[in-house]
Amino acid sequence: MSLRSMDQLLALYYREVTKVYLSVFTLVVTIVQPLIWIVFFGSSLSGLPTFFLESYFHTNNYLSFLLPGELSVSSISMGMMASMSLVQDKRLGYLKRVMVSPTRNYVIFLAKVLGGATRGLIQVPILLVAGYLMGAQIAFSAYLFLWVTAVFLVSMGFSSIYFMFNATSADWQRPGLIMNLMTMPLMFSSTALFPKEFFPWWLKLISDVNPLTYLAELGRLALIQGAFDWTSFIALMGFAAFFLAIGAVVAEYKLTPE
Amino acid sequence: MRAILLENVTKKFGDFTAVDGLSFHVDEGEIFGLLGPNGAGKTTTIKMITGLLRPTSGRIEVLGMDVTKETMRVKERLGWVSSEVILDDDLTAMQNLWIQAKLYGVKNWKERAENLLRFFGLEGFKDSKVKGFSTGMRKKLEIAMALLHSPEIILMDEPTVGLDVVSRKAVWEVITRVNKELKVTVLLTTHYLEEADSLCNRIVIINRGKKVVEGTPEELKNSYAYDVIELESAVPLKLNGWDVIYSDGNKYRIRVKDAASVLPSLIMEVGPQNLRKISVKRASLDSVFISLTGLSLEEAGGIDERKLQMILRRARR
Incomplete structure (x- = not known):
């Protein structure tokens, strides 16, 4: 990537990110939404008998189990914001302004997916602190940061998928539809909410190729045990790299200005 | 060297031919008008010159460079003002200019941006959010942005659509000054005949994607009006x-x-x-258009009310 492209990426990325911070409402809701999730869903199972929690979730605190899972799931939804921002730019013509300039399409693509992932990143420290205050186990180690990096990159991977669906379209309905389409099956076929021991065999198979499983498990390892699994980490990098590469190619050849 | 050259350019969208074997050229230093009713193919032509669309067939050159082959180099030399007002409302005038500067790799952009804002009388609003700008101010800021990287050619797609009479006159003056004082070649599209008449050195009238006639406003009036x-x-x-x-x-x-x-x-x-x-x-260009196509501009395409309202809505957001 040339110096020129870096400059262009910086400007477009700045524009994406300021949108979040300029709106107090957006900022507050981005933070409050996962908190609500944690508080309600986390509490719903917290009263389970300790022996059950330990044998089923391998922790005496469901919140400890849920927190990395929820943060992993949120990596899917952040891509929606990136592609809605793309739709908005198509509808208001801003994308034309950018595409008339000597900016390569993959730079536009990177700015969008980086912007979406950054949006998601705001939630991470808030949720970790809130979870900690509510009694979740959090091991503060370098692995924690590595895991957050993985969440960021997987967010970019998912954002790329959304981007591809809206590369040639300015249909505002698509981002929401795609989020619903991806979130439910990916969430329930992963170990983000429940461990896979009691999954039927076919769900286990899906769970084993589901990136959310790896992300959630890696998070649990890092947060609860202060340990890490490099194989999962590399697999997640592979997932992100694969979809980023496809997204960049789709952007280069297929992105339409409106 | 021609600033812009189109040779037998055709653009098809499926079965629909938006631009049909169009040829014309723009000389350096002139204000050239692409005139026609709505749906004549003006915007499609502009988009092909900027590289946003690829022609189905034919050849487009900008400053001697083939647009489809040297797209990036052509983009660096062109400025573009859209028919919609396209600015980021959440950002200030200077922030909008900053992004534009980064996209075009403009060095010492700040000085240049401030000079341009002064040139257009917007220096007092440089740190105001674009949200509060009037439509006329937006248009001026857009033109300033298009000029930021010192392009040799500026393309203006319907620069005065949706403006009131006073703002329209102000934009005409801006276009003339940009051409005379900054020595920028201007290609503008319009469906206002009086606009082409008072601004342009030469015009080409197109209808349904085809060239109807080409010449100076005077020539056209003399021969057809x-x-x-x-x-x-x-x-x-x-x-x-x-x-x-x-x-x-x-x-x-x-x-x-x-x-x-x-x-x-x-x-x-x-x-x-x-x-x-x-x-x-x-005699006016109105009568030229009528005598050449048998229809008045309104009858041929009319002012697209829906599009106009959309533009106004966007501009006022």
Whole structure:
């Protein structure tokens, strides 16, 4: 990537990110939404008998189990914001302004997916602190940061998928539809909410190729045990790299200005 | 060298031919007008010149470079002002200019941006959010942004659509100054005939994607436009040998080449004592368009109300 492209990426990325911070409402809701999730869903199972929690979730605190899972799931939804921002730019013509300039399409693509992932990143420290205050186990180690990096990159991977669906379209309905389409099956076929021991065999198979499983498990390892699994980490990098590469190619050849 | 050259350019969207074998050129330093009703293919033509769309066939050159082959280099030399007002409302004028500067790799952008804002009388609003700008101010800021990287050519797609009369005149003045003082070649599209007439050195009229005629406004008026004399007399008239295009009772409309030179003989023929009223409508590009296509601009395409409202809504957001 040339110096020129870096400059262009910086400007477009700045524009994406300021949108979040300029709106107090957006900022507050981005933070409050996962908190609500944690508080309600986390509490719903917290009263389970300790022996059950330990044998089923391998922790005496469901919140400890849920927190990395929820943060992993949120990596899917952040891509929606990136592609809605793309739709908005198509509808208001801003994308034309950018595409008339000597900016390569993959730079536009990177700015969008980086912007979406950054949006998601705001939630991470808030949720970790809130979870900690509510009694979740959090091991503060370098692995924690590595895991957050993985969440960021997987967010970019998912954002790329959304981007591809809206590369040639300015249909505002698509981002929401795609989020619903991806979130439910990916969430329930992963170990983000429940461990896979009691999954039927076919769900286990899906769970084993589901990136959310790896992300959630890696998070649990890092947060609860202060340990890490490099194989999962590399697999997640592979997932992100694969979809980023496809997204960049789709952007280069297929992105339409409106 | 031609600033812009189109050779037999065609653009098809499926079965629909938006631009059909169009050829014209723009010389360096001139203000060139691409004139036609809505749906004539003006915006499609502009998009092909900027590289946003690829022509189905034909050749487009900008400053001697083939647009489809050297797209990035062409983009660096072109400025573009859209027909919609495209700015980021959440950002200030300077932030909008900053992004533009980064996209085009403009060095010392700040100085240049401030100079341009001063040139357009916007220096007092440089740190105000664009949200609060009037439509005229937005248009000026857009033109400033298009000029930020010192392009040799600026493309303006319907630069005055949706503006009130006062703002429209202000934008005309801006376009003339940009051309004269900053020495920028201007290609503009418009469906306002008087706009092309008062701004452009040369124009090409297109209809349904095809070139109808090309020339200076004067040439077109001389060869295709007629003056119309409207007169009302006290008695019925014969008017043999005159090209009467309309009559109603004792009211007549007569089409002539040059009203000024035939008025005396017409008055003599009618007889001054019979004359109640006489008026002259001077030839304009409107009459050129009518005599070439048989239709007025409104009849050929009209002002697209829906599109206009959309633009206004966006501009006021």
